[in-house]
Amino acid sequence: MNPATKFYLKIVTATAFVGIAGWLLVSGFRNLSPHDDSHARVWFYNESEKKLYSMPVNTVPPDKGIGGPTGDGYRAIVVGFTGYKHDKSKRKIAYLEKYAPDLKKVLDEVVAARALGQIFANKLPTRESEFFQSNTLVKRPEESDWHPANSDEGRLIMNEWRSWHGPDGGGPVICAVD
DSSP states (O other), X not given: OOHHHHHHHHHHHHHHHHHHHHHHHHHHHHHHSOOOOTTOEEEXXXXXXXXXXXXXXXXXXXBOOSSSSXXXXXXEEEEEETTOTTOGGGOEEXXXXXXXXXXXXXXXXXXXXXXXXXXXXXXXXXXXXXXXXXXXXXXXXXXXXXXXXXXHHHHHHHHGGGGOOOTTSOOEEEOOOO
């Protein structure tokens, strides 16, 4: 191999290594920075108004709502169907979710700390913990009784939508706020 070719290969190899190193450095810093989910939204349902509305993802239910008595806004798991995901008339509320006062208090404190750019110093229960599951309450939209997520009835409520079928027999799909 002649000297010019060797020199050219060294330049190409060095450039490739610098490019890969730069890419790794940038992607590493991107993963270290906090994710900005401030624009992400989820569905809520105002029970007295019988209306869906969207709220920031960090809103802790029950929410004040959009009308009627305050405090009747609950997180709504909204389902569409394959082929009809964007057809609002075919959507259904699978179930509603709220947190018992003890868990809501902790989660409100977490949200407040994050809003101030502070670290939440107290112990935070994991989503899988007994405390979190027994203080997460669910119900069907047409019912009045709330059930702990980890109870037999709670598990049934949170999973029954999976067997639903759309107008053409298509399976259910959870709908994000659009």
